[in-house]
Amino acid sequence: MATLHIFYDSNKDIAWTSFGACSAELIAEQKSSNNLDYLAYETDQLLEISHNYVNGAGNGIVAYSTFSPTYSATSVDLDTVINITGLSSGTEVFLDGVSAGTMSDSTLTLTAVQAGEFSIELKKSHFVTHNTTITVKRRGE
C-alpha cells in the first residue's frame, strides 16, 4: 500500500492526485491558491479521477454512480414519443452535444420530429456520463 495524495474541490471532485512526495507547504499552497483540500489515501492502485470523488467526511473515496435509463425504443418512426425511465431530477440532458435542459423531476420524453441519428448524453454530478444514439426513420423507411 502507498499513500495517494489527493487534492479536491468544494464539490468533492478530485482535481489531481500524486504518489510522489507531498509537503505541508504544497498542501497549504493548494488550499490558498486553488481552494483545494487534501486527502491522504492509502491505496495500491491509481484512481480514475473522472469516476471517483471524495466522500462527505473528506476521509474516503466514492465511485461515481451509473445511470440505468430504460428507453421505450431507440429506433423509431417520425412523431413517436420515446419514454425514458430510471432517471432522477438534476440530470442534464444533451442533444447532439448541446444542453437541452436539466430535469426537474424523473420524467423525460423525446419526441421524434425529424429523421436522422441523434446523440443523447446524460450528465449529473458524481455520475458516469451516459450516451445513447436514437435513430428516427423518415416516412417510408
Added chain:
Amino acid sequence: MNINLVKTNATYATKRADYYPPGNEQLDLLYHAIDAGEFGNDAKTSSFYTELKAVKDKYPKS
C-alpha cells in the same frame, strides 16, 4: 421534460422532406387522383396517366 429530436440546422424544407412519402408513392397518389377524376377528364389523356395506366393494365392486381 420533453425534448424534440431535431437538428439545429433543420429548415422547413428538410423537415418536410422527412414526412413526404417516397417518390413512387407520391406518383401513385397522383395517378389515383387523376383516375378518380379529381383533375377533370382531360387529365386522363396525359402521357403521365396513360403510360402508368398501360403498366397497371399489363400487370393488374392479382
